[in-house]
Amino acid sequence: MSNTLNILITKNQDQILEKWLSLRLSFFSKQKQSLIMTQKDQFQNPIRHQLQEGLKDILENFEKKGEKFKEALEQICRILAIQDFPPSKAMALFYELKEIVREFTKKTGVGFNAKDWVEFNSAIETMTLEAFDCYSAHREKIYQLKVDESKNKAFMLLKKAGI
Amino acid sequence: MTTNPPKLAELQLEYEQEPSLLKGDSPGKEWLDIPVEFRDGNWCHAAKPNVIEDLGFNNPRKWSPEDEDWQLEEGWQKKVKNGMKERLDKFRSFKLFMDICVRCGACADKCHFFLGSGDPKNMPVVRQELMRSVYRHEFTWSGKIFKGLVGARPLSEEVLKEWFMYFHQCTECRRCSVYCPFGIDTAEVTLMGRELLNLAGTNINWISEPASNCNRTGNHLGIEPHTYKNVVESLAEDIEDQTGVTVNPSFNRKGAEILFITPSGDVFGDPGIYTMMGYMMLFEHIGLDYTLSTYASEGGNFGLFSSNQSMKKINAKMFHEAERLGVKWILGGECGHMWRVVHQYMDTMNGPADFLEEPVSPITGTKFRNATSTKMVHIAEFTADLIHQGKLKLDPRRNDHLKTTFHDSCNIARGMGMMEEPRYVLRNVCNNFNEMPDHTIREETFCCGSGSGLNTDEYMDVRMRGGFPRASAVKHVKEKYDVNALVAICAIDRASLPPLMNYWNPGVSVYGLHELVGNALVMEGEDERTEDLREDEMEDLDSESTSREYDE
Numbered sequence: 001m002s003n004t005l006n007i008l009i010t011k012n013q014d015q016i017l018e019k020w021l022s023l024r025l026s027f028f029s030k031q032k033q034s035l036i037m038t039q040k041d042q043f044q045n046p047i048r049h050q051l052q053e054g055l056k057d058i059l060e061n062f063e064k065k066g067e068k069f070k071e072a073l074e075q076i077c078r079i080l081a082i083q084d085f086p087p088s089k090a091m092a093l094f095y096e097l098k099e100i101v102r103e104f105t106k107k108t109g110v111g112f113n114a115k116d117w118v119e120f121n122s123a124i125e126t127m128t129l130e131a132f133d134c135y136s137a138h139r140e141k142i143y144q145l146k147v148d149e150s151k152n153k154a155f156m157l158l159k160k161a162g163i
Numbered sequence: 164m165t166t167n168p169p170k171l172a173e174l175q176l177e178y179e180q181e182p183s184l185l186k187g188d189s190p191g192k193e194w195l196d197i198p199v200e201f202r203d204g205n206w207c208h209a210a211k212p213n214v215i216e217d218l219g220f221n222n223p224r225k226w227s228p229e230d231e232d233w234q235l236e237e238g239w240q241k242k243v244k245n246g247m248k249e250r251l252d253k254f255r256s257f258k259l260f261m262d263i264c265v266r267c268g269a270c271a272d273k274c275h276f277f278l279g280s281g282d283p284k285n286m287p288v289v290r291q292e293l294m295r296s297v298y299r300h301e302f303t304w305s306g307k308i309f310k311g312l313v314g315a316r317p318l319s320e321e322v323l324k325e326w327f328m329y330f331h332q333c334t335e336c337r338r339c340s341v342y343c344p345f346g347i348d349t350a351e352v353t354l355m356g357r358e359l360l361n362l363a364g365t366n367i368n369w370i371s372e373p374a375s376n377c378n379r380t381g382n383h384l385g386i387e388p389h390t391y392k393n394v395v396e397s398l399a400e401d402i403e404d405q406t407g408v409t410v411n412p413s414f415n416r417k418g419a420e421i422l423f424i425t426p427s428g429d430v431f432g433d434p435g436i437y438t439m440m441g442y443m444m445l446f447e448h449i450g451l452d453y454t455l456s457t458y459a460s461e462g463g464n465f466g467l468f469s470s471n472q473s474m475k476k477i478n479a480k481m482f483h484e485a486e487r488l489g490v491k492w493i494l495g496g497e498c499g500h501m502w503r504v505v506h507q508y509m510d511t512m513n514g515p516a517d518f519l520e521e522p523v524s525p526i527t528g529t530k531f532r533n534a535t536s537t538k539m540v541h542i543a544e545f546t547a548d549l550i551h552q553g554k555l556k557l558d559p560r561r562n563d564h565l566k567t568t569f570h571d572s573c574n575i576a577r578g579m580g581m582m583e584e585p586r587y588v589l590r591n592v593c594n595n596f597n598e599m600p601d602h603t604i605r606e607e608t609f610c611c612g613s614g615s616g617l618n619t620d621e622y623m624d625v626r627m628r629g630g631f632p633r634a635s636a637v638k639h640v641k642e643k644y645d646v647n648a649l650v651a652i653c654a655i656d657r658a659s660l661p662p663l664m665n666y667w668n669p670g671v672s673v674y675g676l677h678e679l680v681g682n683a684l685v686m687e688g689e690d691e692r693t694e695d696l697r698e699d700e701m702e703d704l705d706s707e708s709t710s711r712e713y714d715e
Contacts, residue, residue: 028281035272036281043603045278046635078667082627084205084280138666142204142627145662146620153658154384155433156394 004112005101005120006063012104013059019100020059021052024093027085050075062123073131081138090135094128195296198321199328201229204624207331207617210371215364217375218473222364228327233320239363240318244301246362250355251302257355260347261298264291270339270349275610276332279628287339287349290329294356297322327365330356332625334614335468336573341606353615358470366469370616373465377477381460382427388414388457394430395439395455402440405698407690410447412455415488419454420525422485425496425542426462426654429675435657437696438497438675444684445546445677449526449554453494459484462501463654467508468616475512478504481539482516492522493539497675499574499614499653502541506579510536527552541575543652546680547584550591556685561692562593563702565648565674568640569596570633570660571608572653582606585652585676592683597644603636611651613659626659627666634667641668650674 009016025037028047039045057072080090098121105112151158206228215223222236236242251258270287272278277285284290292314299306299315306315316322335350360366373383380387386394392414399410413419425442429435446453459480466473485493495505510516519538522531529548531540549555569589575581582605589596603609612629613622640646649660649671657675664671682695695701 025281029283034281034283035277035286039272041602043600043632043636043639044272046632047278047281050635079631082204082624082666084200084202084282084624141666142623145665146623148665149620149623149658149662152433152661153428154431156397156431156436157384157386157390160394160397 002063003119004110004116005105008101008104008108008110008112009059009062012108013056016097016100016104017052017056017059019103020055020096021048023096023100024051024055027089028083047079050079058127070130073127073134077131077134078138081135082142087132087135091128091132094124094131098124195316199325201324201328204622206328207367207369207619207622210366210368214368214371214375215366217378218371218469220361220364220366220371224364228324233324233365235320235323235363235365239323242362243318243323243359246359247298247301247355250358251298254351254355256348256351260291260352261295261302263345264288264295264347265345266292267344269342269344270347273339273342274333275336275338275612275632276334276625276629279612279631284325284329285332287333290333291347291349291352293322293325293329294352294359323360323363323365326356327360330360331367331617332629334573334610334612334617334629336610336614337577338573338607338610341577350615354467354471357468361470367616367619369619369622370465370468373463373616374469374473374477377461377465381456381458381480383461383463383465384427384431386427386431386460388460391427391430391457391460398430398436398440399443402444405694405696406444406686406692408444408447408686408688410443412443412446413453414455414457416454417488419488420452420491421454422459422488422490422493423453423455423496424459424462424481424493424501426498426501427460428463428654428658429496430460432654432658434661434673434678434697435654435675437678437681438657440696441675441677441679441681442496442542444681444686445549445555448556448684448686449549452525454488454490456484456488462496462498464501464504465616467500467504474504474508478509479513481505481509482513482519485516485538486518491520492534493519494522494542494545495539496542497652497654497657497677499572499578499655501574503574503578505537505539509539524548526554541579541581541584543575543581543584543588543676546677547587550588555680557592557680557683558685558704559592559594559683560704561682561695561701562679563595564695564699565593565679566595566597566644566646567593567648567650567674567679568599568637568644568646569604570599570611570637570649570651570656571604571606572651572656573608573610573614575652576608577606580606585650588676588680589650592679595644597640597646599636599640603632609633609636611653611656611659611663613663614655618655618659623662627663630659630663631667633660634663637664637671638668641671647671648674650676650679652676 028036036047042049054072054076057068061069209226212223224234226234266288274285274287296314296316297318300317305313330353333353335353337350340348376383376385395412399412403409429439464474464477466477516538522534522540527548534540609632613626657673660673678696693701
C-alpha cells in the first residue's frame with residue numbers, strides 16, 4: 001500500500017505548491033511583500049516562474065523520482081547557488097516540505113502511522129542530500145567559470161606565449 | 164533511517180518557538196534598517212593604490228570591502244558633500260532626478276538585479292533613494308527639519324558602504340528608465356554615485372585599472388603597440404589558414420580613407436577574436452581603404468564607469484588619431500558602451516570633429532546622415548547598407564549549423580536606438596534566426612548582467628543573478644527552437660554571456676554578428692570551406708539546401 005503522506009501530496013498538490021513557493025519566495029525578499037512574490041509573468045519574474053516549475057515537478061514525481069525529478073532539483077539549485085543566503089538556508093527549502101505536509105495532515109485530519117512518517121522523512125532527507133550535490137556542483141561551476149574567464153580574456157596573448 | 168519519529172505536537176512547538184532557518188530573515192524590517200553584508204561573490208576588489216595614483220583619485224591605499232575599517236580619509240564626508248553640491252549645480256539632470264521622483268513604482272520590477280535577487284535595494288527607485296536620502300538631508304529644508312520623517316539621513320560610513328554595494332549592482336543599462344513616466348535616467352544617478360565614491364577613495368579595480376591602462380597604452384588591457392600589431396597579424400594568418408584568403412590590415416597608416424576602431428576585447432579575447440576576423444574578411448571582400456591604430460586601440464571606455472573627466476580623456480584619442488592620420492571618417496566595431504559614449508557624449512565632449520567629413524560609404528555611396536556630427540558609423544549600419552545594395556556575396560547556409568537568437572545590447576538598443584540593422588544583417592547571413600519573447604528584446608532588452616565595468620570574475624555570483632532574466636529568455640528559445648547560438652554586438656556581451664550561458668543554459672554559445680558575416684562571406688580565391696571561423700564543422704553544403712526560417 002502506498003504511503004499515506006505521498007497520497008496526501010498528490011491530492012493536495014496545488015495547495016502544497018502554493019504554500020511551498022510562497023514560503024521560499026519570502027527568503028528572496030527581506031520585505032514582507034515583494035514583487036518577486038506577486039509578479040507572475042514568466043520572463044519578468046524568472047525566479048518565481050522557475051522555482052514554481054521546479055517545485056511542481058518535485059511534487060509530481062515525489063514518489064517515483066526519475067529524470068524529471070532530477071532536472072527539477074538542478075533547476076532549483078542553480079537559482080539557490082548564487083543567492084546571497086548561505087548554503088544552510090538554501091537547503092532548508094527541502095525540509096520546508098516536511099513542515100508543510102505536517103500542517104496539511106493536521107488540517108485535513110489524515111491519519112498516518114509511524115512507518116509512513118519514517119519513510120516520508122527518509123525521502124525528504126535523501127532529496128535534500130541529492131539537492132546538496134547539485135548545489136555544490138553549481139558552486140564549483142562558478143569557480144570554474146572564474147578560471148575560464150580569466151583565460152579567455154587574454155586568449156590571444158596566452159596563445160602567442162604558447163601557454 | 165529514523166526509527167523514533169517525533170510527535171506532531173513536539174514538532175509544532177519546536178517550529179513555533181525555536182529560531183529556525185525555515186522562517187526567513189529580517190521579516191517586516193524596512194529597507195533602511197537592513198545593513199549591507201559583504202561576502203565572497205558580492206563585491207569587487209578595491210582599486211590598487213598605484214592605479215588610484217595614476218588616475219589622480221583620492222586616498223590611494225590597500226583595502227578590501229570586506230574590511231571592518233575602510234581607512235577613509237579624515238573629512239571624507241565633506242569631500243563627498245561638496246562633490247555632490249558641485250554636481251547638482253553643474254548637471255541639471257542630476258538635480259532634476261534627485262527632486263522629481265514620485266515613487267510611483269513603475270521601475271520597481273524592471274531591474275535585472277532585482278529580478279535575479281529579490282533584494283529591494285535593487286529596485287531602481289530604492290537604489291536612487293540611497294542617494295536621495297542623503298541629498299534631502301544635506302540640500303533640502305524639509306530634510307534638514309523633518310529628517311527621517313521625509314526619508315532623509317546623514318552620510319555615514321554605513322551609507323557609503325551601501326552606495327558602494329548598490330551602485331555596483333547597477334549596470335547603467337537604463338531598462339528602468341524606459342518605464343519611468345518622468346524619464347529619470349538611473350544610469351546618470353549611478354554615474355554620479357560612482358563619482359562620489361571616487362571622492363571618498365572607494366573605487367573598484369576592474370573599472371579603475373583598465374581606465375588607467377587606457378591612459379598609458381591606449382587600451383584596457385595595457386597592451387603596447389607592437390603586441391597589438393602582432394596579435395592582429397596573427398589573426399590575419401589564422402584567416403589565411405582557414406580560408407586561403409590573404410588579408411592585409413594596416414596600422415597607423417596616414418592617408419587611409421577610414422579609421423577603424425573596435426574594442427580591444429575583439430583583438431585579444433575569446434570569442435571576440437572571431438568577430439575581428441569577420442571584420443577583416445569583410446573589409447578585404449569589399450576592398451575598403453582602412454587602417455587600424457595602435458594608439459586608438461580601444462573602442463571601449465571604462466572612464467564612463469568612473470568619472471566624466473576620465474571618460475572625456477579616454478574618448479579624446481579617437482578624434483586625435485583620426486585627425487593625425489588624416490582619415491575622412493571613423494568606422495566603429497561591435498561594442499556597447501563605446502557607442503553610448505560616441506552617440507551621447509563624444510560630440511559635445513571632444514567635438515566638433517570639423518576636420519572629418521560626413522561619412523559616405525565608399526562602396527555604395529550611401530551618406531550616413533545620422534553620423535553627420537560625430538563622423539563615426541556603426542559597423543552594423545555599414546554592413547546592412549552593403550547587403551541592402553547587394554555588394555556582398557553571401558552564403559547563409561554556411562551558418563546552418565547555428566540556430567541563432569539575437570541579444571540586443573543595452574547601449575546599442577536603448578542608448579542609440581539601433582535595433583533593425585543588426586537583425587537585417589543576421590537574417591542575411593544565417594537561415595535560422597528566432598527572436599526571444601517580447602518585452603525581453605529591443606528597447607526592453609535585458610542586460611547581460613555584467614555591463615558598466617562589472618565583468619570581473621570575483622563578482623561572478625552577482626553577475627549570474629543579474630543575467631538571470633536574460634538567460635531565462637534564452638532558455639525559452641533554446642527549448643522552443645533548439646537555439647544554440649546567442650548573437651550579440653557588444654564586446655562585454657561576448658566576454659560575459661559565455662559564462663552566463665554556461666551556467667544557466669549549457670549548450671548555447673555566444674557569437675559576434677560579424678563572425679557570422681565572416682562565416683557566410685564567399686571570398687574571391689577562397690579554399691573550400693568546411694569549418695567556421697572557430698574551426699567547428701559546418702553542415703555539409705552539398706546536401707539539399709535548407710530553406711530560410713525567419714521568425715518575424
